[in-house]
Amino acid sequence: MSLSDHPRAYGTAALTAAFVAGIFVTLGFKDLYPELEGRYQRKRSINRGALGAAGAGGGGATKKSRRGSFFFGPVELEDHESSSTSIVDGIEGCIGNTPLIKIRSLSEATGCTILAKAEFLNGAGNSPKDRVALNMIEVAEEQGLLTPGQGDTIYEGTVGSTGISIAALARAKGYRAHICMPNDQSAEKSNLLHHLGATVERVPVAPITSPNHFVNLARTRAREHTAASAAGKSVSKGFFANQFESSANYEAHIKTTGPEIFSQTGGRIDAFVAGAGTGGTIAGVAKFLKEDRHLMDLRVVLADPQGSGLYNKVKHGVMYSPTEREGTRRRQQVDSIVEGIGINRITENFEAGRGLVDDAVRVTDEQACRMARWLAEHDGIFVGSSSSVNCVAAVVTALSLPEGSRVVTLLCDSGTRHLSKFWKQIADMGLEEEEENDDIVQKQPPQDLLAALGLAELRR
Structure with missing residues (x-):
């Protein structure tokens, strides 16, 4: 009589077969379990910050082949820990792959997730301009405009960060x-x-004309150098980097910053917020996310300091600010204490991505001052003026979106470059004052972010 005529016997046979198969599976993986457990425990002990910094060199996952069992054959294991011990070639290997930080206090205040790309952790000049400087130099080398080791000089007009990145990379690459x-x-820069x-020329403020x-002076200095070379007075060349107009600027962010943000968020991002000086960052990231990754519902928002004309250009299509009137400016570029972003042309x-900027x-x-102090007090994040502007605009943007939305912005550079101006202003405003209360020193920033920023009317 067949087993099908005896359900109990059939069930017993099936159970026995499953038990035997289980033994084979266990034997097949018996050597794998300890290694997997060891990997898990070792990974828990790794300092994630150190891992992120080492990973900036671009070390990817590697595979290790391991002896398999008689049942399953060789086992391939992916080793994601190798990046923690990878070696990068020069300081330029430390540029990029910066962490994306959730800013807890801003997220809690807005009901959205506010994420900030920690660009101050770039390894050469400690700002997003590291990416730009490196790409401009590499493009110039490809075009024969720069040759390492022959005394070529890179000339640039900058308010600070790009110059610092160029200076560091120039030394590293033989210029x-x-x-x-x-x-x-600020004097720190x-x-x-x-x-x-670097040779530094601090020049009086003058209009772009x-x-x-x-x-314009940097461009002239490069031309003078090149003319001297043509006259046989020098074998070296002068190269004007031209960060404001060079396409190598925004292309650096198409190549690196945009893809990193997309990867780190898994493409789940509702808004990207950034300021514009040269305009390369906002244009490059917007072009990558909207054009290359087709995130057409993404809102790209310009963060603009007071006195800059870009706000009006985006909102109203006209480059105008009341502070552009003769004799009304505190500074020539924009009427603001903020450095690095804001411009009146x-x-x-910026034009390369202007059509992709929504607001x-x-x-x-x-x-900006209150936000910088807030971040230092509540999140332990010590940043400069442009980062503070980005974070204020990120908060405003978040409050205009549904709760739970994701907003990404940038932390551009450390506050250590802004001690003599921006952070002095913060101190002069009394935002760092302390008072004694029951023998305990208590900090006195406002505990309501929206009230502190004058945005209480936007409260949900």
């Missing part, structure tokens, strides 16, 4: 750097440039 910058920028071996404007870089948020100096 000299000559930086022209307005004399109203020019001091750092000097220590990096003047040959003495810091950008349209650069080629703009204007941020006052007071809001």
